[in-house]
Amino acid sequence: MYRYDEFDATFVRERVKQFTGQVERRLAGEITEEQFRPLRLQNGLYLQLHAYMLRIAVPYGTLSSRQMRKLGFIARRFDRGFGHFTTRQNIQFNWPQLDEVPAILEHLAEVEMHAIQTSGNCIRNVTADHYAGVAVDEIEDPRVYAEIIRQWSTLHPEFAFLPRKFKIAVTGASSDRAAVRVHDIGLRMLKNEAGEAGFEVWVGGGLGRTPIVGTPIKSFVPKQHLLSYLEAVLRTYNQLGRRDNLYKARIKILVNATGAAEFGRLVEEEWQSIKDSALTLPAEEIERIRQYFALPDYESLPDWTPEFEASRKANPEFARWVQSNVKPHRAAGYAIVDISLKPEGGAPGDASADQMDIVADLADEYSFGEVRVSHHQNLVLPHVRKQDLFALWQRLSGAKLATANIGFITDIIACPGLDYCNLANARAIPVAQRIGRLFSDQKRLAEIGDLRLNISGCINACGHHHVAHIGILGVDKHGEEFYQVTLGGSSRDDASIGKIVGPSFSTEDIAGAVETIVNTYLAARTAESERFIDTYRRIGIDPFKEALYGNSQARRPAAE
Amino acid sequence: MAILKHGALQPNEWQDLSDDAPLPEGGNVIVSLDRWRRDEATLRISNRQIGVRLQNTQSPLALAEDIDRLSLIVIDFPKFSDGRAFSQARLLRDRLGFTGEIRAVGNVLRDQYLFMTRCGIDAVELPDGVAIDGFLEALGEFSVWYQPAADDRVPAMALRHGSKSDGNGNASAVVNSSVAAMWAY
Amino acid sequence: MSTQMVTANRLTDGMVVYLTEGNDWATQFTAGAVLADKTGAEAAMAEADRAAGQQKIIGPYLIDVLVEGGSVKPTSTRERIRADRKPTITADVGSWTGRIGD
Numbered sequence: 001m002y003r004y005d006e007f008d009a010t011f012v013r014e015r016v017k018q019f020t021g022q023v024e025r026r027l028a029g030e031i032t033e034e035q036f037r038p039l040r041l042q043n044g045l046y047l048q049l050h051a052y053m054l055r056i057a058v059p060y061g062t063l064s065s066r067q068m069r070k071l072g073f074i075a076r077r078f079d080r081g082f083g084h085f086t087t088r089q090n091i092q093f094n095w096p097q098l099d100e101v102p103a104i105l106e107h108l109a110e111v112e113m114h115a116i117q118t119s120g121n122c123i124r125n126v127t128a129d130h131y132a133g134v135a136v137d138e139i140e141d142p143r144v145y146a147e148i149i150r151q152w153s154t155l156h157p158e159f160a161f162l163p164r165k166f167k168i169a170v171t172g173a174s175s176d177r178a179a180v181r182v183h184d185i186g187l188r189m190l191k192n193e194a195g196e197a198g199f200e201v202w203v204g205g206g207l208g209r210t211p212i213v214g215t216p217i218k219s220f221v222p223k224q225h226l227l228s229y230l231e232a233v234l235r236t237y238n239q240l241g242r243r244d245n246l247y248k249a250r251i252k253i254l255v256n257a258t259g260a261a262e263f264g265r266l267v268e269e270e271w272q273s274i275k276d277s278a279l280t281l282p283a284e285e286i287e288r289i290r291q292y293f294a295l296p297d298y299e300s301l302p303d304w305t306p307e308f309e310a311s312r313k314a315n316p317e318f319a320r321w322v323q324s325n326v327k328p329h330r331a332a333g334y335a336i337v338d339i340s341l342k343p344e345g346g347a348p349g350d351a352s353a354d355q356m357d358i359v360a361d362l363a364d365e366y367s368f369g370e371v372r373v374s375h376h377q378n379l380v381l382p383h384v385r386k387q388d389l390f391a392l393w394q395r396l397s398g399a400k401l402a403t404a405n406i407g408f409i410t411d412i413i414a415c416p417g418l419d420y421c422n423l424a425n426a427r428a429i430p431v432a433q434r435i436g437r438l439f440s441d442q443k444r445l446a447e448i449g450d451l452r453l454n455i456s457g458c459i460n461a462c463g464h465h466h467v468a469h470i471g472i473l474g475v476d477k478h479g480e481e482f483y484q485v486t487l488g489g490s491s492r493d494d495a496s497i498g499k500i501v502g503p504s505f506s507t508e509d510i511a512g513a514v515e516t517i518v519n520t521y522l523a524a525r526t527a528e529s530e531r532f533i534d535t536y537r538r539i540g541i542d543p544f545k546e547a548l549y550g551n552s553q554a555r556r557p558a559a560e
Numbered sequence: 561m562a563i564l565k566h567g568a569l570q571p572n573e574w575q576d577l578s579d580d581a582p583l584p585e586g587g588n589v590i591v592s593l594d595r596w597r598r599d600e601a602t603l604r605i606s607n608r609q610i611g612v613r614l615q616n617t618q619s620p621l622a623l624a625e626d627i628d629r630l631s632l633i634v635i636d637f638p639k640f641s642d643g644r645a646f647s648q649a650r651l652l653r654d655r656l657g658f659t660g661e662i663r664a665v666g667n668v669l670r671d672q673y674l675f676m677t678r679c680g681i682d683a684v685e686l687p688d689g690v691a692i693d694g695f696l697e698a699l700g701e702f703s704v705w706y707q708p709a710a711d712d713r714v715p716a717m718a719l720r721h722g723s724k725s726d727g728n729g730n731a732s733a734v735v736n737s738s739v740a741a742m743w744a745y
Numbered sequence: 746m747s748t749q750m751v752t753a754n755r756l757t758d759g760m761v762v763y764l765t766e767g768n769d770w771a772t773q774f775t776a777g778a779v780l781a782d783k784t785g786a787e788a789a790m791a792e793a794d795r796a797a798g799q800q801k802i803i804g805p806y807l808i809d810v811l812v813e814g815g816s817v818k819p820t821s822t823r824e825r826i827r828a829d830r831k832p833t834i835t836a837d838v839g840s841w842t843g844r845i846g847d
Contacts, residue, residue: 007716011704018701022671027757029800038641039671047804049827052759097758121641151706151716157678158650158709161643227707238647239619273655278708278715285717347836418823419832427826429834479821 001062001370002147002292004112011154012109015116019043020102027099042122042160044115045101048422054096055118056108060128060146060170061089061373065360068371070111072356078104083356085341085349087413087464088167089127089373090118094420116154121162123153123234127169129177130374131336133293134382136328139189140197142172144290145226148281152227159234163241164249166234167206179375181205181213181495182467184251185233190220198222203233203263204255207461211497212252217264223286225271228279232271236263296368296383301333305386318393320442321404326389335386337367339379339396340403340411344440347429348414349377358399366392375464377413378406409451409518410436413464417457417474418481424457426474426481431455434511439518448518450531452490467491469533470517471498472510483510487517487544488536499541502549513548520547563663564692565683572685574611574632590634593618596626604629611663616644620651627656635681637666646679653680653710670694674701680710747820748812750777751789752827753797753805761827762802768792770802774828779810779817 004012019039026036044055056071063071071091075083078100079093086092096104108114118125126149128142129135149168153159159166169183180186186202198220205214221229237251240258255263312319327336339359342348351359363371363381366388372380379401384392396402405411412435415421417428432455439445455472456463465471471486483505486498505513518532520543525535536544562569574588579595583606590611591603603610611632614620623630633652635645645664652658663683664676673695676684686692705713751764762770763777771777780786786807793805809820819825826833 005720007704007719011702011706011716014702014704018671021701027800029798033756033797033803035640035669039669047754047759049823050759050761050830050832051754095759099757121643154706155675155702156707157675158646159643160672160675161641161646235647235650239644243642243644277654278718282721284721288720345836347832347834350836418826419834424823427833429832433834476822481822 001064002059002143002289008112009109012112012114012116015043015114015155016102016105016109019105023098023102038120038161040098041120042117043101043105044118045096045098046119046422048094049418049420049424051095052098052101053420054093054101054104054115055086056091056093056113056115057118057125058090058113058373059150060126060132060143061130061375062132062143063371063373064111065363065369065371067111067113068356068360068363070107070113072353072360074104074107075353075356082350082352084347084416085351085373085377085379087375087377087415087462088125089130089375090125091373092416094416119165120160121164121166122160123156123162123166123168125167126150126153127167127178127183127375129171129173130372130376130380131177131327131382132172132372133295134329134331134334134336135173135177136330137174138172138330139174139191140172141290141293142170142178142187142189143293144286145172145187145189145199145223146170147289147292148227148286149230152230152279156234159238162234162238163243164246164251166237166251168230176493177374179464179467179491179495181493182207182211182464182491183214185230186214187226188216192220192222196222199226201229201233203267204252204260205495206250206252207464207466208250209247209459209461210252211461211466212256213495213497214252215255215260217255217260217267224281224283225275227281228275228277229267229271231274231279232267235270236266240266295331296370298331298334298383299385301331301385301387303332303386305333308386308389311390315390317404317442318390320446321393321402322389323446324404324408325402325406329383331383333386335384335389337381337384337389337392338374338406339381339401340405341378341401342405342411342432342436343400343403344410344436345433346400346436348412348432351379355399355401358395359401362392362395376406376411378411404442405445407450407452408439408445409448409453409470409514410439410445411452412436413452413454413468415455415457415463417455417463421457421462423460424474425459425476426457426483428455428457428463428472428474431472431474431483431507431510435514438511438515447528448522448532449528450533451518452533453514464491465489466497467495468498469536470514472514475504477504481507483507483513485510485513485517485548487541488533490533494533501541502545516547517544520544561685562688563683564686564695565661565663567696569686569692576613588631590632593622596623600626611661614648616642616648620648620656623652624656627652627658630658631660632663633658633660634663634665637664637668637672640667640669640672645681646675649676649679649681650710670698673698678705678709678711678713747809748817749780749786749807750774750810750817750819751780751786751793751805752777752808752824753793753802756800756803761830764789764793764796764805768796770796772830774819775817777810777817779812780807 046053084092126146128146133141168185169178169180170187171178172189182205188200201218202214325338367381368383412432414428414432418424452468453470454465454468456465457474467489473484489498588609609631613634665685766778
């Protein structure tokens with residue numbers, strides 16, 4: 001993984017010093033809150049419902065065990081013993097004190113971390129496939145380019161005061177796990193006919209008030225032109241994005257208003273004038289960065305691992321966990337392990353300081369010291385020997401980190417909601433907990449199969465409900481919390497925005513509504529292998545409408 | 561109003577002309593883009609230095625043909641959060657090769673000053689009485705920059721591949737002499 | 746208008762606070778001054794702006810409160826959660842009430 005050199009280390013130290021000075025000036029009253037706000041936002045510090053909130057960057061979701069331990073330390077020393085992993089692969093602490101944030105940032109700098117540009121109208125954390133480097137369908141490790149983009153975008157002097165926030169995601173595999181189609185810029189790596197690697201560039205995707213799947217405006221940007229092309233897009237957006245209305249300021253509005261073809265043409269014109277400038281990436285630089293992401297020294301192992309297979313046969317609970325939480329790995333004899341942060345009764349994506357320490361230890365012992373954060377609010381150990389899986393599972397189980405629900409209905413993405421967030425209309429976490437309890441039986445989970453359920457507490461959609469198979473949006477109706485359901489969204493290669501199924505449900509009824517939807521699917525699917533999203537796309541929304549709102553009661557499946 | 565330029569406050573030696581105001585006897589004048597288009601011929605032969613004031617919704621590319629006749633371009637930050645002028649400055653320097661003074665007016669924070677200089681802005685109009693120490697301090701807050709811009713600060717990538725700090729090397733930024741002069745203090 | 750109260754967040758630590766009769770800022774909702782009319786509300790907000798100018802608090806605003814029997818409660822769900830000074834959920838991780846130490 002990337003390691004800071006003297007330049008990076010100096011830069012972060014200087015940034016901490018700068019922000020420390022800004023905090024001092026604020027506390028002394030030399031600058032007003034209005035002047036301070038953009039400065040603290042550009043250092044990831046929000047004001048939320050109960051307190052400040054600090055969002056720390058985890059570049060493309062990659063952490064070392066040392067960094068994870070430091071996060072645990074910060075949770076204990078400066079916060080209330082836990083942190084929240086987010087839908088952009090970052091981590092949030094909910095109770096930092098402004099006068100202690102400089103100290104927190106110093107601690108972070110010690111382990112090559114920071115909170116730069118995790119908020120504000122600037123380029124945010126560049127996210128990537130959480131299985132980067134080790135997925136079997138990978139073309140090239142997207143983190144090489146995510147790191148290059150991260151550096152280019154850090155304190156970019158021209159793009160620090162954009163019309164609105166700007167989110168970039170990169171995928172380097174044939175299957176997109178980074179939701180590139182619903183980002184401001186989504187980069188899809190591919191190889192051209194000559195076998196050279198480059199990017200298909202998607203622009204103008206996004207969720208929130210006006211969810212929309214992006215459009216590819218450039219079918220192939222050779223990798224050496226990646227930065228110049230991005231600069232052309234950003235410059236066009238910075239000049240032409242709306243500034244009059246907060247809710248119409250994202251690039252998706254501009255692309256839609258201009259038309260994707262015309263927008264692409266404007267970008268192309270700008271790009272042609274800068275493409276051979278200092279922004280061109282020399283091959284040596286790409287290779288230099290690539291070295292940091294070299295795979296660890298894997299042992300030479302056979303893929304068939306007898307101990308592992310025996311444990312699977314002997315232990316059904318372990319077998320179920322393997323089925324849902326373990327993924328195939330490029331290296332023979334290895335596996336990718338998903339650590340679920342969605343235990344029954346837990347707040348999705350939260351981890352205690354103790355759990356962070358345990359994950360750090362497990363990473364050292366079983367995963368070459370590396371952890372990933374996925375935008376599903378879970379963690380990943382990317383380099384685990386199959387022969388270690390059983391022992392690892394036992395350790396994870398002991399720490400409530402082995403819930404066998406990855407990709408299932410209780411692997412819920414939920415925003416912090418009205419329990420934490422100033423923008424929320426309704427709470428999200430209690431709804432997630434209720435649904436988690438309803439579907440807690442792990443056999444039933446496996447039977448239901450692949451089902452993405454996401455919950456957002458307001459229209460800003462930080463819970464990504466628009467791209468969930470079952471999406472839940474919390475709304476305020478006459479001072480009460482109600483929940484609106486959407487169906488049929490997806491964040492993958494088949495990206496789609498969910499459709500509203502009908503009138504919203506009360507807090508008491510929402511979990512039952514979800515059960516009705518699941519039962520409707522189970523009754524209608526042609527086989528256990530037909531996933532929820534495929535059944536939905538085959539039969540449409542009407543059977544679900546009927547089941548939820550029709551006169552007849554929810555149909556029970558004919559035979560289970 | 562005083563102008564922060566070359567590390568110090570300087571008096572404003574330019575006259576801002578509204579679209580209808582008559583041309584004064586002598587002295588340098590700043591006119592709007594509209595007036596420049598309308599009165600360009602008259603202004604050109606008037607034997608004085610001309611500046612154009614751009615609104616931040618106007619593209620600098622509109623000045624492409626006349627850029628050499630201008631000594632000053634004024635760009636605007638109506639709110640400090642409105643960063644369009646940064647791109648205007650970049651286009652003036654990088655695309656149009658403008659070597660005159662780019663002056664920022666409007667609402668700016670000292671914390672934006674480094675960004676402004678990196679984008680090729682070399683003067684800032686400040687309200688009377690504002691201390692400039694903060695602005696000058698802000699320039700020294702960083703010694704590492706990650707991306708090429710319209711200044712001649714060498715990005716980290718270039719230094720990592722052995723560029724010298726005078727801007728040579730295959731990843732160096734475009735050197736702009738007036739900007740370099742500004743930064744020389 | 747209904748009865749109101751002024752609330753804000755403390756600048757240094759971000760804690761939710763309420764303006765008291767004595768023009769102090771208390772973390773307990775029950776210590777907040779109930780404002781019965783428009784004049785009272787305007788005066789309280791003026792005091793809040795003063796406190797903001799002294800770097801005590803940020804973002805002051807008025808909330809509606811309900812006086813019923815002997816007790817005062819915020820009318821909105823949001824402000825009820827805020828007055829509790831913690832989320833409404835119970836979870837195994839961490840502590841809602843404060844630091845848990847090194």
